[in-house]
Amino acid sequence: MTRRKLDLSGEVCPYTLVKALLVLETMESGASVEISVDYPPASSNVPRSLVLYGHEVVSVTVEGPAWVIVVKKGRTGESR
Template sequence: MKVDQELDLKGEVCPYTFVKTKLALEMMEPGQVLQVIVDHLPAVENVPRSVTNEGHEVLNVGQVNDTDWEIVIRKAG
């Protein structure tokens, strides 16, 4: 899967994880893919739920290592 933009949000907590993800998506073209890396466990549930509510498609949520998670999102459009 081709990722168009990566967003490293390690060290950030909710709600900033979603706010920064939303801002990144607003700067992207419809259909582009954003990879978000988080280490705040609540963000693993909250970010996918929030972006889905905004109409975007969550392509993958998976653990990268002991502390980090990947959320892959396709921008709606």
């Protein structure tokens, strides 16, 4: 399965989370997306919030000036 990429460089909270959720809505359960953010609060807010929405955060890494968050989509409608 191909991993989608979502570049949210230049975006700030809460738009980083909203845009990530919109992309995840279009994906199948179990699919992964690689989300790039360069807004420091988003590096922790996005992963924490996506877990609350029932998705799995696979990794969060720093790549240059950005954080790369790899997320695996949870089952639709599943929240914690």
